[in-house]
Amino acid sequence: MRRRTALAVGGSALAGLSAGCLDLESLRRDDAWRELVVDPPGGVYIPSHADEMVAYGTATAAGRELSLMATRPHSFWVVADGERTRAGVRSPHAVHLMVDVRDAETGAFLPAPVTTTLEVREGDWADERTLWPMLSQPMGAHYGDNVPLDGDGTYGATIDVGAASADVRGPSAGELSESATVELEFEFEAAEIEGLGRRLFDEDEGRGERRALEPMGYEHGDHGEHDDHGEHDDHGPESNESDHEHDAATRVGSATSGDVDYTAVRFEATDGNAETAEIGDDSDPALVVTARTAYNRYPLPFASLSATVSRAGERIAGGSLSETVGPRVGHHYRTPVEPTLLERGDELRIDLETPPQLSRHEGYETAFLEADSVTIGLEAF
Numbered sequence: 001m002r003r004r005t006a007l008a009v010g011g012s013a014l015a016g017l018s019a020g021c022l023d024l025e026s027l028r029r030d031d032a033w034r035e036l037v038v039d040p041p042g043g044v045y046i047p048s049h050a051d052e053m054v055a056y057g058t059a060t061a062a063g064r065e066l067s068l069m070a071t072r073p074h075s076f077w078v079v080a081d082g083e084r085t086r087a088g089v090r091s092p093h094a095v096h097l098m099v100d101v102r103d104a105e106t107g108a109f110l111p112a113p114v115t116t117t118l119e120v121r122e123g124d125w126a127d128e129r130t131l132w133p134m135l136s137q138p139m140g141a142h143y144g145d146n147v148p149l150d151g152d153g154t155y156g157a158t159i160d161v162g163a164a165s166a167d168v169r170g171p172s173a174g175e176l177s178e179s180a181t182v183e184l185e186f187e188f189e190a191a192e193i194e195g196l197g198r199r200l201f202d203e204d205e206g207r208g209e210r211r212a213l214e215p216m217g218y219e220h221g222d223h224g225e226h227d228d229h230g231e232h233d234d235h236g237p238e239s240n241e242s243d244h245e246h247d248a249a250t251r252v253g254s255a256t257s258g259d260v261d262y263t264a265v266r267f268e269a270t271d272g273n274a275e276t277a278e279i280g281d282d283s284d285p286a287l288v289v290t291a292r293t294a295y296n297r298y299p300l301p302f303a304s305l306s307a308t309v310s311r312a313g314e315r316i317a318g319g320s321l322s323e324t325v326g327p328r329v330g331h332h333y334r335t336p337v338e339p340t341l342l343e344r345g346d347e348l349r350i351d352l353e354t355p356p357q358l359s360r361h362e363g364y365e366t367a368f369l370e371a372d373s374v375t376i377g378l379e380a381f
Contacts, residue, residue, distance in 0.1 A: 047363035057187035063175030092148035125150035136361035140298035212295035299331035304354035
């Protein structure tokens with residue numbers, strides 16, 4: 001079943017500087033400047049610059065909130081298993097197009113296939129493509145690509161979002177198992193893209209250091225440049241860390257490895273009341289693991305994780321974790337567990353078997369690329 005929602009909006013620059021023609025040679029020079037982060041560290045680091053964005057519109061359909069945004073075209077890295085390939089800027093590219101897809105009820109990032117069809121309103125030009133799932137320091141997980149346009153003018157954007165590729169729990173589960181289509185209309189002006197602000201970071205401002213830019217403002221489309229450096233544990237959008245602490249949950253522990261912060265929580269069986277309905281169909285207890293980026297604590301979707309419980313050096317249980325989206329914890333990985341399985345003194349090993357299959361913006365292209373594991377001692381039982 002496919003639902004269709006139409007919305008017409010105008011382009012709204014979140015912050016602009018001087019206007020001018022879109023100079024592709026200038027873009028290429030800017031892209032070359034980025035390569036001056038010579039031999040970047042093997043992990044999260046401060047990129048060479050931060051760009052502002054323009055918001056083209058937001059719409060809601062079939063339990064999802066979708067936002068369409070754009071910025072200057074720029075390089076990114078496509079990831080397949082643990083290998084990365086740089087996707088550079090080409091002359092036809094007019095914008096770097098981005099689509100944010102969220103559970104409208106909870107704001108949780110939604111893993112799903114996303115396709116865009118762009119059509120100029122006056123003419124027969126069109127572009128159709130499947131967007132890459134991506135990760136950037138200002139935005140976290142989203143979908144995007146460098147795309148061409150047919151000059152200044154009015155465009156229609158049809159955004160097709162497939163059924164969620166993760167398990168969905170809570171009141172939105174039915175809708176998010178269906179596909180949905182949203183139509184937006186926007187005005188493209190090359191001068192607007194050229195006029196978007198760009199903050200360049202010098203070495204004395206942290207460029208190349210093992211830190212991260214802080215998340216941009218995240219208030220349903222309030223997107224702009226954010227150039228502060230994340231040197232603490234401020235929670236990015238959808239962290240929901242405080243929601244681990246309630247009557248139906250016991251925090252098992254946390255550990256960090258390879259710039260991934262892991263937190264393990266045991267959910268108890270519930271009676272399905274309103275307070276605990278987020279665990280879903282829940283007569284069954286579960287072990288929940290969140291995997292998030294260091295510094296900004298963004299969820300890391302499109303990965304494969306497993307967990308093993310050991311007691312006195314002997315393996316007593318283990319298995320794969322299912323990628324899941326739920327109202328209380330947001331994006332996470334989980335598996336059912338017996339209520340009496342976990343005991344004080346046990347060890348929980350979490351294995352990142354397949355790294356997040358996300359394309360990377362600068363600052364993330366050397367992070368989260370290898371299989372890894374962490375061990376958490378269970379002291380909370």
